[in-house]
Amino acid sequence: MTKxxxxxxxxxxxxxxxxxxxxxxxxxxxxxxxDRSTFQxxxxxxxxxxxxxxxxxxxxxxxxxxxxxxxxxxxxxxxxLEPMRRDSAAAVAVAAGLAARRNPQxxxxxxxxxxxxxxxxxxxxLCKTAASVAADGYIVTLGVKPDNPATGYGYIRPGERIAGExxxxxxxxxKPDHPTAEAYVEAGYLWNSGNFIFRADxxxxxxxxxxxxxSEAAERAIxxxxxxLDFLVLNGEAFARAPKTSIDYAVMEKTTKAAVIPADxxxxxxxxxxxxxxxxxxDDQGNxxxxxxxxxxxxxxxxxxxxxxxxxxxxxxxIVVTTQDAVLVLSHEHGDNVKQLVDQLKRENRREAGEHKRxxxxxxxxxxxxxxxxxxxxxxxxxxxxxxxxxKHFHRAEHWIVVKGTAxxxxxxxxxxxxxxxxxxxxIGCVHRLGNPGRIDLELIEVQTGSYLGEDDIVRLEDAYNxx
Amino acid sequence: MTKxxxxxxxxxxxxxxxxxxxxxxxxxxxxxxxDRSTFQxxxxxxxxxxxxxxxxxxxxxxxxxxxxxxxxxxxxxxxxLEPMRRDSAAAVAVAAGLAARRNPQxxxxxxxxxxxxxxxxxxxxLCKTAASVAADGYIVTLGVKPDNPATGYGYIRPGERIAGExxxxxxxxxKPDHPTAEAYVEAGYLWNSGNFIFRADxxxxxxxxxxxxxSEAAERAIxxxxxxLDFLVLNGEAFARAPKTSIDYAVMEKTTKAAVIPADxxxxxxxxxxxxxxxxxxDDQGNxxxxxxxxxxxxxxxxxxxxxxxxxxxxxxxIVVTTQDAVLVLSHEHGDNVKQLVDQLKRENRREAGEHKRxxxxxxxxxxxxxxxxxxxxxxxxxxxxxxxxxKHFHRAEHWIVVKGTAxxxxxxxxxxxxxxxxxxxxIGCVHRLGNPGRIDLELIEVQTGSYLGEDDIVRLEDAYNxx
Numbered sequence: 001m002t003k004x005x006x007x008x009x010x011x012x013x014x015x016x017x018x019x020x021x022x023x024x025x026x027x028x029x030x031x032x033x034x035d036r037s038t039f040q041x042x043x044x045x046x047x048x049x050x051x052x053x054x055x056x057x058x059x060x061x062x063x064x065x066x067x068x069x070x071x072x073x074x075x076x077x078x079x080x081l082e083p084m085r086r087d088s089a090a091a092v093a094v095a096a097g098l099a100a101r102r103n104p105q106x107x108x109x110x111x112x113x114x115x116x117x118x119x120x121x122x123x124x125x126l127c128k129t130a131a132s133v134a135a136d137g138y139i140v141t142l143g144v145k146p147d148n149p150a151t152g153y154g155y156i157r158p159g160e161r162i163a164g165e166x167x168x169x170x171x172x173x174x175k176p177d178h179p180t181a182e183a184y185v186e187a188g189y190l191w192n193s194g195n196f197i198f199r200a201d202x203x204x205x206x207x208x209x210x211x212x213x214x215s216e217a218a219e220r221a222i223x224x225x226x227x228x229l230d231f232l233v234l235n236g237e238a239f240a241r242a243p244k245t246s247i248d249y250a251v252m253e254k255t256t257k258a259a260v261i262p263a264d265x266x267x268x269x270x271x272x273x274x275x276x277x278x279x280x281x282x283d284d285q286g287n288x289x290x291x292x293x294x295x296x297x298x299x300x301x302x303x304x305x306x307x308x309x310x311x312x313x314x315x316x317x318x319i320v321v322t323t324q325d326a327v328l329v330l331s332h333e334h335g336d337n338v339k340q341l342v343d344q345l346k347r348e349n350r351r352e353a354g355e356h357k358r359x360x361x362x363x364x365x366x367x368x369x370x371x372x373x374x375x376x377x378x379x380x381x382x383x384x385x386x387x388x389x390x391x392k393h394f395h396r397a398e399h400w401i402v403v404k405g406t407a408x409x410x411x412x413x414x415x416x417x418x419x420x421x422x423x424x425x426x427x428i429g430c431v432h433r434l435g436n437p438g439r440i441d442l443e444l445i446e447v448q449t450g451s452y453l454g455e456d457d458i459v460r461l462e463d464a465y466n467x468x
Numbered sequence: 469m470t471k472x473x474x475x476x477x478x479x480x481x482x483x484x485x486x487x488x489x490x491x492x493x494x495x496x497x498x499x500x501x502x503d504r505s506t507f508q509x510x511x512x513x514x515x516x517x518x519x520x521x522x523x524x525x526x527x528x529x530x531x532x533x534x535x536x537x538x539x540x541x542x543x544x545x546x547x548x549l550e551p552m553r554r555d556s557a558a559a560v561a562v563a564a565g566l567a568a569r570r571n572p573q574x575x576x577x578x579x580x581x582x583x584x585x586x587x588x589x590x591x592x593x594l595c596k597t598a599a600s601v602a603a604d605g606y607i608v609t610l611g612v613k614p615d616n617p618a619t620g621y622g623y624i625r626p627g628e629r630i631a632g633e634x635x636x637x638x639x640x641x642x643k644p645d646h647p648t649a650e651a652y653v654e655a656g657y658l659w660n661s662g663n664f665i666f667r668a669d670x671x672x673x674x675x676x677x678x679x680x681x682x683s684e685a686a687e688r689a690i691x692x693x694x695x696x697l698d699f700l701v702l703n704g705e706a707f708a709r710a711p712k713t714s715i716d717y718a719v720m721e722k723t724t725k726a727a728v729i730p731a732d733x734x735x736x737x738x739x740x741x742x743x744x745x746x747x748x749x750x751d752d753q754g755n756x757x758x759x760x761x762x763x764x765x766x767x768x769x770x771x772x773x774x775x776x777x778x779x780x781x782x783x784x785x786x787i788v789v790t791t792q793d794a795v796l797v798l799s800h801e802h803g804d805n806v807k808q809l810v811d812q813l814k815r816e817n818r819r820e821a822g823e824h825k826r827x828x829x830x831x832x833x834x835x836x837x838x839x840x841x842x843x844x845x846x847x848x849x850x851x852x853x854x855x856x857x858x859x860k861h862f863h864r865a866e867h868w869i870v871v872k873g874t875a876x877x878x879x880x881x882x883x884x885x886x887x888x889x890x891x892x893x894x895x896i897g898c899v900h901r902l903g904n905p906g907r908i909d910l911e912l913i914e915v916q917t918g919s920y921l922g923e924d925d926i927v928r929l930e931d932a933y934n935x936x
C-alpha cells in the first residue's frame with residue numbers, strides 16, 4: 001500500500017483559550033494538556049510507517065516556533081508558509097496542489113494541529129481505512145461519535161454504507177440547540193471534526209469546480225513560492241487573491257463525493273477552557289490545578305498558573321488562568337465567550353490581547369521584567385550558535401550583564417567575549433551585535449535607559465534571519 | 469474643656485484581606501478604599517483641635533512604615549512600639565498607663581487604625597460627647613447603628629439613659645445567626661465597634677481589678693521602655709508577661725462602668741473583601757474595578773489589580789485580587805474564609821502568606837523582579853539622604869546600574885558617585901555601602917550572580933537603623 005501524505009494545518013491564531021493562547025504563541029504550540037503541544041503530539045502520531053514525512057502549513061510568523069517545536073521532539077516536516085491568513089479552503093488547496101505535484105493519486109490526510117486525540121493508534125487505523133475509500137475518489141471526513149449532546153459542534157448526518165464503517169455523507173447540519181442535539185445523537189449523527197482524507201486530484205478538481213479563484217490562487221502561490229532558509233514561502237501576491245472561506249463551506253457542504261468514517265478516539269478540538277478542564281486530571285471535587293494553585297471550598301474549578309500563586313475560595317464552576325501579564329476568571333457557562341473578551345481588548349489596543357510578555361525570536365527570546373519612567377529591564381536568552389541582528393538605537397543606552405553562558409559582543413569596531421558575571425555597556429548610537437558562540441544558552445540581563453524605550457527604536461544593519 | 473488624648477491601635481497583622489494585606493504590610497497601611505491608608509485617614513480625623521497629639525501603639529516591625537506614612541500626610545504622633553503581639557487588653561493598658569503619667573484624669577479615645585468612617589466630623593462630635601460622660605467615670609464604647617442584620621459583628625444591648633444619647637451598656641451579645649440579628653436590629657441593639665473613650669485612671673483601675681497581670685506587665689513595660697530613634701519601645705521582658713486577651717473580654721464584658729453612645733457615622737471595620745466591595749464605587753451592575761481590570765457578563769464583581777490585566781467573564785458575586793505574586797478569587801459568600809486560606813499557606817510555609825514581593829526597609833524598598841538558577845535581579849529604591857548598612861556577602865557578586873538619581877557607593881576603601889545610566893561592580897566579599905546623597909529617590913537595578921542568593925548571606929558591619 002502506498003503511503004499517506006499528512007498535511008497539518010497549523011496556522012490558526014486561536015483566541016478562545018486566551019490568555020495562554022495569543023497570536024504570538026497560539027494554542028497549537030502550547031502544552032494545554034500534558035507536556036507537549038498539540039502540534040507536537042499530532043506530529044508524534046504521524047510517526048507511524050503508514051505516513052510520509054508530513055507537510056506543515058502555517059503562517060509565516062510561526063516559522064521559527066515551528067522549527068523549534070520540531071527540533072524539541074526530534075521530528076521532521078516540510079514547512080509551507082502562508083504570507084497571510086486565507087482560511088482553510090486556500091490551505092487545503094495548497095496541500096492538494098503540493099501533493100498532486102508529487103503524484104496526482106497521492107492520498108492526503110489533513111489534520112488540525114490544535115486537536116487532542118486520546119486514542120492515537122485509533123486515529124492511525126481510521127486514517128488507513130479512510131485512505132482506501134479515498135483512493136476510490138471519496139473525500140472522507142472524520143465524524144466523531146458524540147459522547148454528549150454538545151451544542152458547540154456542527155453535526156454530520158451519515159447516509160448509505162460505502163465499505164466497512166465508511167458511509168456516504170448525507171448532510172452537514174449547523175450547530176443545534178440542546179433538544180435538537182439530543183435528537184441528533186439519538187439518530188446516530190456525528191460531530192464534524194474538520195479532519196479529512198482525500199486523493200489530491202479529487203480535491204483539486206472539486207475546489208476548481210466550486211471555487212476556481214481559490215484553485216487559481218493556490219496554484220500560482222505554489223508556482224511562485226520561494227525557499228527561505230528551510231521553509232517554503234508561498235507567493236504572497238498570488239495567495240492574497242484567494243477568497244477567505246472554510247473548506248467545509250467551499251467544498252464539503254457541496255460535493256457529492258463526501259463520505260464519513262465514524263471516529264471513537266477520544267477526540268476534542270479543545271475549543272475553550274471548559275474543554276481543557278475536561279481533559280485535565282481532576283480530584284473527586286472536580287478540581288484540577290496545573291502549576292501554582294490552591295482551591296478551597298469549591299467544585300469543578302480549573303486553576304492554571306506557571307508562576308504566580310493563584311487561589312480560589314468558594315467559587316464553583318470556574319476557570320482561572322494566570323499568566324505573566326494577564327489573569328482570566330471565567331465561568332464554565334461562558335466558556336465560549338473568551339473570543340469576545342479578546343475582541344474588546346483588541347479594540348482597546350491592549351498589547352495583552354495578542355502578544356505575550358515573552359517574545360520569541362529566531363535566536364531565542366526576550367522578556368520585559370521591570371520598567372520605570374526612563375528605564376526597562378529585560379531578560380534575553382540566546383540559543384547556542386545564534387546571533388541577533390547588527391543594530392543600533394537612537395534613544396537608549398544598554399547595559400548587558402551576562403548571568404549564564406558566554407556572549408560575543410560586537411561594539412562598533414571591537415569584539416568582546418563577555419562571560420558569566422561580567423558586563424558591558426553600549427552607549428546610545430553605537431553599532432552592536434550580540435551572539436552566543438557557546439554550547440549552552442546565553443542568558444543576560446539588559447538594563448535600558450533613555451528617554452524613549454520602544455521596540456521600534458532599532459536600525460537593523462544586517463540580519464541572519466532576513467528580517468527587515 | 470481639656471483635650472482628648474487619642475490612642476490609635478495600629479499593631480494588627482490582618483490577614484482577612486490577603487493578598488493585599490500581609491504581615492509585612494498589613495491592612496491599616498494599605499489604601500484599601502480611596503488614596504490613603506485607613507491609618508492615615510484616622511490620623512487626619514484626629515487633626516481636630518479637640519485632640520492632643522495622638523499616641524500610636526504598634527508593633528516594632530512597623531516602625532519605619534509608620535514613620536513613612538505619617539511623613540506622607542504631614543502628621544505627627546508619638547509612636548509606642550510593642551516588641552511582640554499581646555492583643556488589645558495589654559495595648560489599652562499601656563495606653564491608659566502612658567496617659568495617666570501625664571495626668572490620671574486624662575480622657576483617652578482608643579481608635580482602631582483599620583476602620584473606615586465616612587462621616588469623620590460625626591466621629592469627632594461623638595468623641596466629644598462621649599468624653600464628657602467618660603470624665604464622670606464611664607467607659608464609653610461606640611455602638612454602631614446597624615444598617616442591616618449583619619451576623620459578622622457582636623452586638624450591644626443598650627440600657628438606661630445616662631446623658632443625652634449616651635446609655636448604660638446592658639450587655640454584650642455574641643455574633644448572632646440571621647433571625648436573631650434581625651430581632652436585635654428591631655430591638656435597637658448596636659454593633660460593637662471596638663472603639664472606646666475613658667478616663668485613664670478609670671481604665672487602669674478596671675484592668676488592675678479584672679486582669680492584674682496585664683496591669684502589672686503594662687506598667688513594667690512602660691517603666692523599662694527605651695527610646696530608639698524617634699520611637700518608644702516597650703520593655704520586652706515585662707510586656708511578654710501580659711496575658712493575651714482582648715479588652716472586650718478582659719474589661720468591657722465585666723465592668724459595671726460601661727456605657728455606649730450610638731454612632732451613625734458610616735462605619736465599617738473593613739473586615740473582609742466583601743466590605744471593601746461595598747465601600748467601593750460600583751456601576752449599575754454592581755461591578756467595581758480598581759486598577760487594571762475588565763468585567764464582562766457578570767454582576768457584583770470587584771476586581772483589584774495594580775499592574776496585571778485582570779479579566780472576569782460570566783462569574784457573578786466574586787472578588788478578584790491580583791498582586792505581584794498572588795491572585796485571590798473569592799466568592800462574596802465565603803468572604804470570611806480568607807483567614808483559613810492564609811493559615812493553610814502558612815502551614816505550607818508559603819512566603820506569600822505573610823510577605824510581599826516588595827520589602828520595605830527604613831531606607832526605602834527592594835523587590836525581586838527576575839531570577840534564575842544562579843542569578844537574581846532586584847529593583848532597589850533608596851530615599852533621599854538614606855543609606856543601607858555597611859555590608860558584605862560571601863556568595864554573591866552584585867552589579868548595580870543606576871536608573872534614577874545618584875548613588876554614593878562605598879566599595880572597600882573607595883567611594884564612588886554613580887549617576888543615572890552608570891554602573892558599578894561589587895565583587896564577592898567586598899565591603900560595600902549604598903547611600904542616596906541626593907534630593908530625589910535613587911533607583912537602581914541590582915543583578916546578583918552566585919551560587920547562593922538568600923537574603924541571609926549578609927554581614928552587617930554598621931547600620932544607621934540599629935538592625936542586627
